[in-house]
Amino acid sequence: xxxxxxxxxxxxxxxxxxxxxFVELLTNGHRLALVAxxxxxxxxxxxxxxxxxxxxxxxxxxxDTRLELHVRLPTDEAMLPSLAGVSFSAGRFEREMxxxxxxxxxxxxxxxxxxxxxxxxxxxxPMRHDAGPQPDFRDETQSYPFITVEGPGVYEIPVGPVHAGxxxxxxxxxSVVGETILNVKARLWFVHKGIERLFQGxxxxxxxxxxxxxxxxxxxxxxxxxxxxxxxxxGTVPPPAAQLLRAxxxxxxxxxxxxxxxxxxxxxxxxxxxxxxxxxIRERLLRLNNEITGHRLLRGGVYPGGARATWLPQASTLAxxxxxxxxxxxxxxxxATVVDRFTGTAVLSTDDAxxxxxxxxxxxxxxxxxxxxxxxxxxxxxxxxTVPLLTGGDVMSRFEIRVAEIDASIALLTEFxxxxxxxxxxxxxxxxxxxxxxxxxxxGWRGTIAHRVEIGSDGRLTRVKIVDPSFFNWxxxxxxxxxxxxxxxxxxxxxxxNQSYAGNDL
Amino acid sequence: MSVSGIAVALLQVALTIAVAPVLVGLMRKxxxxxxxxxxxxxxxxxxxxRKLLGKQRLVSANTGWVFSLAPLVLIASAALVAAIVxxxxxxSALDQVGxxxxxxxxxxxxxxFLSLAGLDAGTAFGGMGASRAMTITAIAEPTVLVAxxxxxxxxxxxxxxxxxxxxxxxxxxxxxxxxxxxxxxxxVVTIAETGRLPVDNPSAHLELTMIxxxxxxxxxxxxxxxxxxxxxxxxxxxxxxxxxxFVPWGIATTVQPLHLLGAAAAVLVKITVLAAIxxxxxxxxxxxxxxxxxxxxxxxxxxxFLAVTVSFFLA
Numbered sequence: 001x002x003x004x005x006x007x008x009x010x011x012x013x014x015x016x017x018x019x020x021x022f023v024e025l026l027t028n029g030h031r032l033a034l035v036a037x038x039x040x041x042x043x044x045x046x047x048x049x050x051x052x053x054x055x056x057x058x059x060x061x062x063x064d065t066r067l068e069l070h071v072r073l074p075t076d077e078a079m080l081p082s083l084a085g086v087s088f089s090a091g092r093f094e095r096e097m098x099x100x101x102x103x104x105x106x107x108x109x110x111x112x113x114x115x116x117x118x119x120x121x122x123x124x125x126p127m128r129h130d131a132g133p134q135p136d137f138r139d140e141t142q143s144y145p146f147i148t149v150e151g152p153g154v155y156e157i158p159v160g161p162v163h164a165g166x167x168x169x170x171x172x173x174x175s176v177v178g179e180t181i182l183n184v185k186a187r188l189w190f191v192h193k194g195i196e197r198l199f200q201g202x203x204x205x206x207x208x209x210x211x212x213x214x215x216x217x218x219x220x221x222x223x224x225x226x227x228x229x230x231x232x233x234x235g236t237v238p239p240p241a242a243q244l245l246r247a248x249x250x251x252x253x254x255x256x257x258x259x260x261x262x263x264x265x266x267x268x269x270x271x272x273x274x275x276x277x278x279x280x281i282r283e284r285l286l287r288l289n290n291e292i293t294g295h296r297l298l299r300g301g302v303y304p305g306g307a308r309a310t311w312l313p314q315a316s317t318l319a320x321x322x323x324x325x326x327x328x329x330x331x332x333x334x335x336a337t338v339v340d341r342f343t344g345t346a347v348l349s350t351d352d353a354x355x356x357x358x359x360x361x362x363x364x365x366x367x368x369x370x371x372x373x374x375x376x377x378x379x380x381x382x383x384x385x386t387v388p389l390l391t392g393g394d395v396m397s398r399f400e401i402r403v404a405e406i407d408a409s410i411a412l413l414t415e416f417x418x419x420x421x422x423x424x425x426x427x428x429x430x431x432x433x434x435x436x437x438x439x440x441x442x443x444g445w446r447g448t449i450a451h452r453v454e455i456g457s458d459g460r461l462t463r464v465k466i467v468d469p470s471f472f473n474w475x476x477x478x479x480x481x482x483x484x485x486x487x488x489x490x491x492x493x494x495x496x497x498n499q500s501y502a503g504n505d506l
Numbered sequence: 507m508s509v510s511g512i513a514v515a516l517l518q519v520a521l522t523i524a525v526a527p528v529l530v531g532l533m534r535k536x537x538x539x540x541x542x543x544x545x546x547x548x549x550x551x552x553x554x555x556r557k558l559l560g561k562q563r564l565v566s567a568n569t570g571w572v573f574s575l576a577p578l579v580l581i582a583s584a585a586l587v588a589a590i591v592x593x594x595x596x597x598s599a600l601d602q603v604g605x606x607x608x609x610x611x612x613x614x615x616x617x618x619f620l621s622l623a624g625l626d627a628g629t630a631f632g633g634m635g636a637s638r639a640m641t642i643t644a645i646a647e648p649t650v651l652v653a654x655x656x657x658x659x660x661x662x663x664x665x666x667x668x669x670x671x672x673x674x675x676x677x678x679x680x681x682x683x684x685x686x687x688x689x690x691x692x693x694v695v696t697i698a699e700t701g702r703l704p705v706d707n708p709s710a711h712l713e714l715t716m717i718x719x720x721x722x723x724x725x726x727x728x729x730x731x732x733x734x735x736x737x738x739x740x741x742x743x744x745x746x747x748x749x750x751x752f753v754p755w756g757i758a759t760t761v762q763p764l765h766l767l768g769a770a771a772a773v774l775v776k777i778t779v780l781a782a783i784x785x786x787x788x789x790x791x792x793x794x795x796x797x798x799x800x801x802x803x804x805x806x807x808x809x810x811f812l813a814v815t816v817s818f819f820l821a
Contacts, residue, residue: 486794
């Protein structure tokens, strides 16, 4: 098979052999980073409806290792043996493919719909190339299968999807005794946009603006993952100056989001003054961003083959921001009530965090060391990277890990600054690109972002698969809550996870 | 019941209603400035009330008479207490009913009706708020009772006018141990009953953490305006009660207009100082974990109990 020109090793396998291959890679220390289904049209006018191709991207590192398992299925009888029994996250990817591609799962223990709500029409699979126009939505005839917890004194509290604050839509159903949460079901997927399909047919350069808007607070993380995937697919090597700017933008994005979270967690325990001050620091950072890329959320800084910056911050500015943040953190940690509210709340155990496959600060606060900057460094920049690790798994750990990551980010930025150059740094993409495919892995502020792109022989995107770390992390929230968390602590626990709804629901 | 006594009572109600929203606006302003924000203008609560009063009255079809009655009961009980409590003069027309028990239970009547109204709409949040409010009230109530005992012992009466007059006659009792302990106990109860930090967050926007706000989620328009105003009134009444029970100086013992004017100025200053203290303290404290609130209230009960014990031994 010479159809692909890529650096990543591809292993073709059969549905029957998939499970053994997968388990072998898992036990070798690989992690499932992404699963993408593809509906390929028949080649050169052959009859039929084409084939379904499922790609499992397995990664490990350091050194940066990426393997792809490819499985082909006939479209009319797309039966996929489920891996849900060996990998929780694989089971979630499978349900996503079932909803969007009509792949039937064999042996899945929880084969219900995931991405598409019950009112989406049956038998219409929006990601198939011959899906056609969208049929009318029906009424929600099947109700959603919430688990009913029964027993004396158990009652349910439904919250959302419309909330009192300005947050994204999600429905949470609490089964409660008194104030203690027995079980929570998070029903998400209210914001399905079909963004993966929107990429199809665009030029590689034209995909950046979409990538920046996958999750508004992760413009750099997603656009960089996209660009890295494009560069791997086309064999483009960006200039080192561009890679340095990209690394800086990535840390600036981490900085403004982590600062916001610190204060928001304070706000959720009624400590508004911390929120007021972190919002002030955030505003300062956003204005800095605006100077650097012309956009407060850092859009426009990263594009295929390069990066640009119109201004660079002073080292003294970064040091001042660092001190400012630490003043607020010290002020918060001096308050016994704040410490009491954070400590021991919503504990995610290391075992649960590992089983679920969590990423980012959620994993690192629960004793799992994962960081794509170390495992899949996109440039030779991270020798002095420190990856903080805590084992508490509670709200306090998720607070402290953010503080430690802010320090690490500022240290990196300070290290990068003397070598950084303003302006545009770009290696133009080869005009005759494709066909090809590539995977981009980036440590966004929430965790490892994975993009996999395929480019057709006409140089246009044929498939872009996006995985935000929220897709892995969301299931950890109900697990952390169940058992001993009380209802009024939910907003705080949720804020300490702060997962993306838009990045999760593509 | 003299005409001038009635005039004093009406004046107290009018003054309380005029001042309450402004006081709340001032507290928000103080908090905002201390947090480094500009904050809304002090008159914002009045503007909010005017806006709400101009709106259509919408009531859920699933509610009963309790839901419609509750705002009226709340505003009426708060206004009645404002008339009874000796804010301006010890010679109020309602002095005969100006009993501390009556006042406290009039305020509790409002709390109970609000909780019932929260349950009435049958929503999860209303029930949750009502359950929490009742938990807090059930623990706060004994504190109030015992603190009242402590205050009544020294003056020999639970009549508000009598307690205030007794303190005016013997200024040293204001600084007595039992008085200070009772003040501390009632101050905690005031915080709990008026929904301030660290018990409840008056600026909460998170449904699941609310107490007071959860109970009034189903209200809108004029009903909500009444509830908001009643909440403002209760704050002023509690603060005024605290101020004049323990630091009564400035209050008029006659009903002469000039004395009343002086008394009004005195009570306004006292309430404003208390409100400012609460606003400043609130900036630096966070909301307690819900299960820790009973511990705070239990501590206030201990203080009240000590007040009674001390008053018997020192009497």
